[in-house]
Amino acid sequence: MMLNISFRNLSISFTVLMFLQLIGLGQDVDYKKHIAPIMASKCNSCHTAKKKESDKKPKAGLVLNTPTGIRSGRVLEPGDASNSELYIRVSLPKNADDLMPPPDDGSPLSTKEVALIKKWIDDGAKFSSGSGGSLGKIPADLDARKVKSMPAREPNADAIAYLEDLGATINPVSATLPEYLSVEWISTYYKITDKEIEQILHIAANVVEADLSRTKVTNEGLKHVGKLGRLTHLNLNRTEIGDKGIEALADLQSLEWLNLYGTKVTDASMPIIAKYRDLKAVYLWNTAVTSNGLSTLRKALPEAKIVRDTDDRAGRFDNLDDPGKFDF
Amino acid sequence: MPDKTIFNKSDEVSRRQFMIGAAKNCLGVSVLPMLGATVATNDTFAAAPPMRRGAAKSVIFLNMSGGMSHLDTFDPKPQNQEVQGPTPVINTSVDGIQISGFLPKTAAMMNYITLFRGMRTNQGAHEQGQYLLHRSYPMRGTIVHPALGAWVMRLSGRRNTTIPGFVSVGGSAENATGGFMGAKYGGVPLGNANDGLKDSKRAHSVSEPDFNRRLELADKMNTTFHGKFKQKQIKTYHGLYDEAIKLMTSEDLKAFDLNHEDIKIRDLYGQNGFGQGCLLARRLVEHQVRFIEVSMGGWDTHNDNFVSVESKCQILDTALAGLISDLERRGLLDSTLVALGTEFGRTPEINDNTGRDHFPRAFTCLMAGGGVKGGFVHGETDRKAHTVKEGIVTPGMFNATIGHALGLPTEKVVNSPSGRPFTIGDEAKPVKEVFA
C-alpha cells in the first residue's frame, strides 16, 4: 500500500515535470498573478481569516488568503516544495485521505496549478517580485496616535519583501493573527542604521514587536520608532541610544516590554517610562540608572518587573537560611 | 503561554477574547509578583493583540549524564534520614519548596523554576536511558530516532540562517543526531566550549586572497558541471559552499568565541567545562540559535555518592543560577526555555559503598524561563522518594512539553523514510499545567 502511493506520486511528478517543460522552466511564477488566484478559487472557502466574530474560523487555524497567513501557517519550506505541506497536500493521489482540497467537497487542483505551486515554492516562495521602488512615500505627518487608529489590514507584501531585502526578519506574532508582525534584524544587526529602521514605517500599522538590539540606531532614529503606535515589545539593548531617544518614544503607550540594557539611558528617562501604564517588564542592566531612578519607577509601576542587575533578579530572600550566601 | 500555532486549540480562546475585546485576559496568576508572567489587565488591551507572553524561541537543554540523584538535588526527603543520608536541605526563595543544601544559588532562583518531581522512565541503563531522554523513543536496532534538537529544527527551522540552529556542547555526538531525518536536521557537536566552531576560520596556511581565488576557481570549474547536471543535489551541494562562506564571514560567528566575554561573566558561570558551556549557550541564544544542549557527566555515583554529588552540585549550582540570572537581566529568560534532564534518578537506599545505584522509577528534572511557571512543583514522590505519587512525567512528555513551550505542533507526525510514523514525544502530551 505504501508503495502504491509512491508510484502514484511518481506519475504526478512526471506530469508536473512535463508541464513545467511546456511552460518553460525559465518563466517566473508570480504570487499575485499565479498563486493567489489558485488559493482564491480552491482554498479560501475554508482557509480565510475571520473578519468579524460571526465569521467561521479558518479550518485548522490555517489562513491561505493572505501572504502572512500562508507564511505563518508553517506550510512552506521556501526552495523545497517536496518538503512543503502546501505542495504535499495538494499533490497527493486522488484517493488519499489527506488530499487538499478534500476529495469529497472540492475540486482538486489541476496539474497545471500543482506545477505552478511547486515551481513557486522551489523558487523561494516569494510574495513580491518588486522592490522598494514601487512603494509609496512614507507620510511625513505619521505619528503614534494615527498609526494606532489605522485599521490593521493585511500588511503590504511589497513592503515586507523590501524590508527583507534590507536584512529584516519579519514574522506574524501568531499564526492566527497574521496581520500583527514582529520585525527583527537577525545576523544583519551590525549594519542597520536609522535609514533602514525608518523603512519599518511602511508597515507601521502592523508592527507590534521590534527588535533593534545591537543595531546602529541613534536617538534620531528613535523618532521613527516613536511613530509605531502599536508597539508592545521594543528591544533596544546594546545600542547607542540615550535619554533623548527615549523622549521620542513617549507616545508608545501600548508598550508592555522594553529592553534597554547596555544603553545610555539614565534616571532622566524614568518619568517617561513610568507613564507606560501597560508596561510589564523593563530591563535596565548596564545602564546609568541609579537606585533612585529605580524606586521612582517601582512606585509608578508596582506590578511591572524591573530588572537592573542580579540583585533584582530573585524574588524573596527572607525565608532563606542564609541570604548572604547568595551574593555572587 | 507558548506561541500560538495552528495546531493549538487554546488559540481559539485567546483569539476570540481578542476579537470581542475581552478586558480580562487573565493568563494565569503566578506564585510570585516578580515573575514575568504576571499580567496586568486594562481596557486598552483590545487595541493590540495579546502579547506573546513567554513564548520560547530558544531552548537550552542541560543534560545531566550518568543519572542525577534526585534525593541529593531537587527532591530531598529531610523527614527521612535513612534515605536522605548526610545531604543537607535548605529552603528556597519560594515558600514550601526545599532542595538540597548543595545548591544554594539555585535555591535563590527557585522563583524562576518549575520542578518535575514525578519523572519516570523504563530504562535503567545509561545508554538506553540517555537515548530515551533525547529521542522520546526506546533504542531499537532497526531505526535511529532523531534527537530532540533535530525535532525542533524540523518543526520550526533556524532563526539565524547564517549559523547552525542546533549545537551540542560537550556531550556525546549521538545526542545531536538527525536520525532518520538526516544530517540536515542534526546538531553541530562542539567538544569544548572554549574551542569554538571547528574549521570555521580560514586556515593560517592560506591567505585571504588565495582563499578567494580558490573559491573563484572552483566556481568556474563548477559552471560546466552544473550546466550538465541540473540537479537539486548538485544545487544543494553548491549551496553548502555559499553557506560555509556565509558562516565564515558571519558577524554571528563571534557567538562561538568566549574570548569576547568579560572575566567577571566567565566567573559567574564557573570556570569549568560545563559552566563555560552554559555561557556559550547564552551567547548562542543571543544570536538566535534555536536549540543548544550542554552536557555534564559524572553523575553516576555508585560510590561515595555524597562526596561526588556535592562536588558535581557546586559546578551545576553556579552554572545554572548564573545562566538563569544572566538570561533574565538581558531580557532573554522569557523567550528562552532552560530545561535540565537526566536519564534516571538514584536509589533512595544507600548501598555498601555509600553510593546510590540506578533508579528509573522516580527522579527529578526541571525547567525555567520560556513561559513556564516559576516556583512551581509538578509531581510528587512518596516519603522515601521511591515512587511517584502523582504527576508522572515520562521523557516523552518532558520533550513534548519543551516542544509546546516553543509553540511546536506536538502531535505532528513525521514519517521515517520507511514510512513509520513518529512524533516529538512518542505521542505523549505536553504537561500544560507548568505554563504560566
Next chain:
Amino acid sequence: MKQIRISTALAFFTAFFILDASSQLAQRAGSVSKSQSVEFQIESSKKIDRLVGADFRKKQIRPLGKATDSEFLRRAYLNVIGRIPSYEESVEFLNDEDPEKRNKLIELLLSSYGYNMHMFNWWADLLRATDTFQNTSGAPYIKWIKDSIAENKSYKTMVHQLVAATGGGWQNGAVGYYVRDKGMLKDNMANTTRIFLGTRIECAQCHNHPFDSWKQMDFYQMAAFTNGIKTSKNHLAEYLEDKEDMDGVSRGLRDVSRLVRYAVYDFSISDSGTGTIKLPKDYKYRDGEPGERVGAKSLSHFGKTIKVSTRSKSTDSGKARQKFADWLVSSDNPRFTKVIANRMWKRVMGTGLFEPLDNFSSASEPSNPSLMSYLEELLVDLDYDLKAFQKVLYKSYAFQLSPNTIQHPDRTAYHFNGRQLKRLSAEQIWDSLLTLKIDKLDQRKGNGYGGDAIIYGGRPVLVGKKSMKDLYNDVMAFDTGGEVWDYTKKLHDQINADKGGSKGGGEKMEMMMAYNASKKYGDEMRASELKSPMPNGHFLRQFGQSNREVIENSSTDSDVTQVLSILNGHVERHITANGSAKVFRVMKKGKTDKEKINRAFISILSRLPTTLEKEIFIEEFKSNGASAPENMVSALISTAEFMFVQ
C-alpha cells in the same frame, strides 16, 4: 557528436534485442564451472544488455551514449575498489590502446586487494559490524568478514555460517553476528529478516503490522528461532566474577580474570537456542494467550514453512537455528536470491531494480521484472559467487552508459538508463583523499589483522607464546571454577613476567606488524583498515560513515561542516597545505605549467582539462605563481565533480 553517440547506443541495444529473439535462453553449461567460465560471463553480460535494451524499447527510452574512458575509469575505480585511481593508474589506462582495456581493467580491479577493502565497507554497513563488543574486542568478527571476502566465500555459505554460528569468537568469528546483539536478539531477528529477505517485520514486534500482512504472532514465531541462545559455560564466568570481588585480589589479577571472562565466555555461543518463545504479557490478539509459549515458525510465502514444536524439545529445538539457516538460504526461498541480486545490481549500477532494497512487499514490482528474474537465475547459476556476479554486471554495456544527467525522484521506479549521479560515500572520500596524499595505499593493512594477540593494558602481551586462540582453547577445556581460576592466576603471572615482550615468527610476526600498523600509519589507511566505526567527530563519521547501529546507516548527505572541513580543516591540512602530498609530487614533475595542470587534473578528476579549463588555470599560474598549485588542488577538490561519482 552527441547525436552520433546516442544513435550508436540505440543500434547497440537494438542489435541485442533482435538477437535475443533468436538466441532465447542462453544455453546452460555445467553449473559447477559457470562462475569460472569466461564464455558464460560474456554471454551473461550480453543477456543483461539485451534485457535492459528490451526495457528501453518497451518504455520508448532513448538510451544514453557510452561513457568516456575517463568517466569509465573513475567510475570503475570508485565502484570496484572504493577510491579514485592514482595518477599512474589513470595514465596507464588512458594511454592503453587495447580495445579490450575496459574489461581488462575490471578484471584487474576485481582481483586486487582494494576490492576486498571496499567490499568490507559494504558488509560492515550491512551487518553493523563493530570491532568492539560490550567489553571485549570484536576483532575476530571483523577478521572473519575480511577472510570470507578474501576467499570469495559464496554469499549463501557466508550467510548460513553467520546465522547458524556457534562456538567461541576466537575459534569462529562468525558468532560475532549474535554477540554483537547480546540482549537484543529480537531486534537481531528483525534485522536478519530485513537484510537477507528484504522484509521488515520489526513493526510487528509490538503490534500487528499496519500496512503489511505481518502479525505480532509471526514476529514471535520468527524470534523463537534464535531465542534462548546461551553463552558457553556461563557458570564458570560467574565463578570468575565472584572471585574478582574477593578481598586480596589485586587489580591486575582482576583485569586478567575479566579478560578471560569477556573474551572467552561472553564472546561465545554454546547452542542453537530453544526454538520457542513466550508471547509478551500484554499480548492482545486472539491467536495466542499472553505469556503463552509458542514454537518457532518461518514466515509464510517464503518457501517451505518450517516449524519447531513446543513439545518435542529434545529433537527439534536443539537444531532450531540450524533449521532456520537452512530455510533462510534455501533455493525454495526465492526472496533470499532476489534481495541480494538487487543489492548487487544497486551496488554496481547505483539504483536498485526495486527500492527500498529491504522492504519488498507483495505490492512491489521491480522496474524491469524480466531483468530481475534473470539476475536471480544468474546468481544461482554462479553459485552465489558475488565477485563473479559483479564481474558480469561490470562488463555489461549498461555499466558503461554515460551518467544520466537528470535526477530521478527517490523511491520511484527507475528504468535504468545510465547511473544516477551520487555523492561519494564517506569511505570513498577518505580513501580518495589518501590516494592524493600517499603511495601504495592499498598495501597498508590494519583492523582485523591485529589478529589474535592478547591485549592487556592496551598493548599486546605474550607475543609468540600465547595467542587469544590458545587462550580460548586452554580455557574452554576446563570444567570447574577452580581450574579456571588457577589458570587465570598463572596467566596473570606469565603476563607480569613478560613485560619486555618477545618476538615470535611466522603468523605471529605478521600479527605484530599489523598491530603496529596503527602506530606506524596513524589513521593514514583505507577506511576498511581503521576502527569500525571510527569515533564520532572523525572525518569519516563527519562525512557519513555508519555508526553501525542500524543497517545501511551510512549517509551521503552533505552538510556545512563537511565543506568547512574541506576548505579549512582536514583537507587543507593533509592535502592542500601539505607540500609533500602525492598530488604535489606528481605536479612538480611536470616541466611546464601546462603539464602541471594536466597532472593535477588527472590526479584529482582522472581526466585532462578542457580548453577553457586549461586557460583558467594557466591564467592562475601566470598571475599567482607560488600559490597557484595549492589553489588549484583546493579548487579541484572543492568541485562537485570530485565529490560525485558519475
